[in-house]
Amino acid sequence: MPETHHENIVVNTASGIRFVRSKVTTSGYVPFHWHSSIEIVCVLHGQLRFNISGHSYAVGANQFIIVPSGVVHDVANTPNKAVVMQIPLPALERYVDHPERVNFKNGCHDLPEYHQIVGLISQFDVVEAHETTASRFDSEIILLQILKLLFTKMVSRKRLPADNSRIKEVIVFINGHYRQKLTDAMLAKKFGYNPSYLSRMFKEQTEISLIKYIYEVKINHFYQDIIKTNRPISDLLRKNGLTNQRTARETFKEMFGILPNDLRRQYTKMGARQD
Structure with missing residues (x-):
């Protein structure tokens, strides 16, 4: 882990975000760290347990979690497969004022929008895996749909922790x-x-x-x-x-x-x- 213990995002998609397919074959634990981005982790198989600002969330198959920018968190895992979307703050500033201040609702598995987002993440994964002449358009459209749902339906009124x-x-x-x-x-x-x-x-x-x-x-x-x-x-x-x-x-x-x-x-x- 780098000495700063936060990650500056290296974009790897045409849509301006970092998208990673993760396969972990052992149990493990990632100590407290933070990101200069908004991170979405969607589990395909296995389980992750996040501790975010003192709240513990178990994330199983076909579930996701949103980690706000700059928030200290740790992660414990069993063997798992997951996809990770890291969205740089500048990519959001066209649509959202001060995205670094936004907190999100996690664990809301019963919301219809939650299941919509899971489906859209799966679609984004498919598009990124099979490049076509239309894939750049498709990935950007799907990403904007995900972001629209996140910032209109999944925002928490609870303020982010004070400067830590x-x-x-x-x-x-x-x-x-x-x-x-x-x-x-x-x-x-x-x-x-x-x-x-x-x-x-x-x-x-x-x-x-x-x-x-x-x-x-x-x-x-x-x-x-x-x-x-x-x-x-x-x-x-x-x-x-x-x-x-x-x-x-x-x-x-x-x-x-x-x-x-x-x-x-x-x-x-x-x-x-x-x-």
Whole structure:
């Protein structure tokens, strides 16, 4: 993840957005980050769980979620297929005043407009996959239909969180220094806060305690090391700053539904079958 922990969009379609088909074969977790765009993620198979501004949303097959620009969020996943639309703010300014200030309603699966958007995303995917002389026209028309529904039917009256640049600085540091022994007191001193104030501010803006977030970032990297290396579990625990094996095992099972040793055996068998 880049040091800024936000993504500047690289457009890859003629319609002026970034469109990606994603296939993930392992469970995983993406720590807190944010985008300089509006992001729509539509799941085709599997499940994603987003934590956006302290609210948790499970997104299953034929469901989507909208992530407003600049909003801190994390994502946990099972193996899945999804399509991702990232819409740069300048592309929206012709139609919407201050798109960076717009919040959206998520989890509204019963709205007819919700199902219309799912269908339109599927149509956009088909058009992008099969280029014809008409596809540029078709993709732009479908995209405008999606945006019209988003900004006329899916806008939330709830305001976006106040500027959270201070919390973002803390998140960037944690994500880049997770192997160190991080405490609320150490982070508070580094960023010039009272420890109690920093912990309270972090919890208010993310709905997760500062210490728990630090631990989940460590556990996520531990998971990735298990499936990508053959190093002993005990070495990987030490590498990621996980000194209490019992707590690490319990948190690992809570996050990924499997124990570390069982995951290693599972991937060892998969490698043997592939050989």
